[in-house]
């Protein structure tokens with residue numbers, strides 16, 4: 001992390017986990033365990049139906065609320081969809097875009113991801129764009145080209161004036177939920193590569209975009225990942241479900257140089 005250049009950002013992603021009441025229990029526990037400030041920016045992506053409760057519950061804590069996806073549509077006959085405006089009106093400030101589970105399990109294309117980002121920005125949300133390669137691509141050394149392509153298509157129409165509302169999370173698919181975390185060297189190499197892509201795509205404004213690492217981040221490995229100069233934070237799945245482990249990761253962000 002280099003907090004002189006970019007704000008540190010720790011995201012949590014609850015995925016399809018949590019019931020009403022869980023936000024309150026989590027917040028009460030987190031309030032007891034939060035390290036002393038100054039805090040990194042903290043963003044928790046909860047299921048849609050928990051957004052209102054999360055917004056209310058986390059109001060007294062330095063935690064902002066995100067949704068995990070927004071529709072490519074604004075309104076109309078699109079059963080089961082949630083629009084960016086609805087997420088914003090419910091109090092969310094951020095959305096994830098392009099999480100690999102959306103891409104792999106629900107068929108999100110690069111074009112969908114670009115459209116979701118457009119709709120999110122238009123509604124006033126900030127965007128955490130997720131990119132990352134499958135294992136077979138890394139085995140052949142193709143990870144940088146893969147991530148370049150994902151960034152190029154997701155940000156094709158991105159107005160660099162919005163760079164302050166963007167974060168990019170590098171989440172290699174083979175590391176998500178597997179316990180097989182990328183090494184700090186691999187995370188650093190890709191974060192530096194992403195920083196170069198952002199400079200190409202967004203010009204000088206790209207330098208302000210935080211680049212996070214995600215994929216089996218735990219209290220045990222967070223410190224060494226966050227110590228990488230180009231890794232500005234983490235996107236945490238499983239370890240964000242318990243306030244104690246999430247708080248330990250926040251503490252690692254605080255002490256990382």
Ligand code: PGA
Pocket residue numbers: 013171175176177178179214215216217235236237238239
């Ligand atoms: P994980 O998930 O920390 O459980 O690997 C990360 C993510 O999918 O954002």
